[in-house]
Amino acid sequence: MQIFLRCGGEVGTIVLDVSAKDSVGQLKHTLGSRGARLPSAHQLWLQYQGRSLADQTTLAQAGIRSASTVDVHCRLRGGGGDGGSTGAESRSSYLEMYLEKKPDKVNPAEEKLARWTSCQLSGEPLQPPCVSDELGNMFNKDAVITALVSKTLPKSLSHISSLRHLIDLKLERNPHYKPGASSQATFQPGNEAAFCCPITGQECNGRFRFVLLRNTGHVISERALKQVPSAVEEHIGQQWTPADVLVLNPTAEEAEQMREQLLQKRAAAKASKKTGKHGVKNGATAAEDLVIAANAAKARSQPTSAAAVADIVASAAELAHAAHAAHNGKRSAEQAALDGKAKAKKFKAPETAPKYASKDVYASIFTSSRPQEKETYSCRSTSARGMNMV
Numbered sequence: 001m002q003i004f005l006r007c008g009g010e011v012g013t014i015v016l017d018v019s020a021k022d023s024v025g026q027l028k029h030t031l032g033s034r035g036a037r038l039p040s041a042h043q044l045w046l047q048y049q050g051r052s053l054a055d056q057t058t059l060a061q062a063g064i065r066s067a068s069t070v071d072v073h074c075r076l077r078g079g080g081g082d083g084g085s086t087g088a089e090s091r092s093s094y095l096e097m098y099l100e101k102k103p104d105k106v107n108p109a110e111e112k113l114a115r116w117t118s119c120q121l122s123g124e125p126l127q128p129p130c131v132s133d134e135l136g137n138m139f140n141k142d143a144v145i146t147a148l149v150s151k152t153l154p155k156s157l158s159h160i161s162s163l164r165h166l167i168d169l170k171l172e173r174n175p176h177y178k179p180g181a182s183s184q185a186t187f188q189p190g191n192e193a194a195f196c197c198p199i200t201g202q203e204c205n206g207r208f209r210f211v212l213l214r215n216t217g218h219v220i221s222e223r224a225l226k227q228v229p230s231a232v233e234e235h236i237g238q239q240w241t242p243a244d245v246l247v248l249n250p251t252a253e254e255a256e257q258m259r260e261q262l263l264q265k266r267a268a269a270k271a272s273k274k275t276g277k278h279g280v281k282n283g284a285t286a287a288e289d290l291v292i293a294a295n296a297a298k299a300r301s302q303p304t305s306a307a308a309v310a311d312i313v314a315s316a317a318e319l320a321h322a323a324h325a326a327h328n329g330k331r332s333a334e335q336a337a338l339d340g341k342a343k344a345k346k347f348k349a350p351e352t353a354p355k356y357a358s359k360d361v362y363a364s365i366f367t368s369s370r371p372q373e374k375e376t377y378s379c380r381s382t383s384a385r386g387m388n389m390v
Helices: 024-034 091-096 108-117 141-150 222-227 229-236 252-277 279-299 306-345 359-363 377-389
Strands: 002-008 012-017 044-048 069-074 130-132 138-140 210-213 219-221 245-247
Touching: 012 024, 024 044, 130 141, 138 141, 210 222, 219 222, 222 229
Parallel strands: 002 069
Antiparallel strands: 002 012, 044 069, 130 138, 210 219, 210 245
């Protein structure tokens, strides 16, 4: 059978008569003996239908039939410059490039725009009614209510336990905003925001800082607050103080500081509420805690000196005495208040009669000063019996 050997270059294509039982190695030797311009057999390698052929493979095993075309290639000499040498660097540094996939960098401007245009809980576009927590995060109110009811709030929002931890936002619509509009140059979503400052007109797109006034819920740009505070007061209808200002969508450092301040504020409020509600009980409880601590120290066989134990017991006695005195004082005040009410109920008009006035005549003016005459059962029965007797 005849096959075609495509050598390329000046040699071109060669036609050979071969047998199906011939091996690829024999074919290479035959080809090398035919043309002087071809290299020796060990420098050639054959390829058929994209597959490299081994020397021991027969033409029948390779699937080569009559009129088939086999590609002939020459082996290239090494020595560098072929792109396969990595001797300039170690193999470990070469593999480190593919060891870990680097995360894609996020454009800070796009991240800020997303925080101002989408709910930070559901990811959906911000649509009134909107709310903000005490850390400046903005949400759709429906999404927060749903998460509170189903108890699916993430740990990062654990500071929100009820609606009293949220502030309703009064957002100003941007008259120039067109939903779904895109840039004509890049066909990407534009930087226009759905809301803006009602005083300066700055858009809430992350390029400008905005604040929230806690008392009223108005969202105002920081520039308006600094440059025209009188206009802000006129817009919200009342005066504002720096304590009323809450930064919306703060930076990471500001958010961390605000979180610490919020925790401290809630802890102080909880402690003051507990002290005001159980003030007397706390004194007795503190005395009990001191005695329990002394007993626990003895039970654990800690090196507590006799003087230290005596101090603990003395402190417990003082606290118990103070709690008892405060409790007695509170009861005395309550008893005095009850006595005053009792005296007020026993007031009689004749006791305040004017000078030179008869007490009986003065008392006749007031119906409450005269005991009401009531008919008794015995009187009724006696009168009836008298009538019957007549």
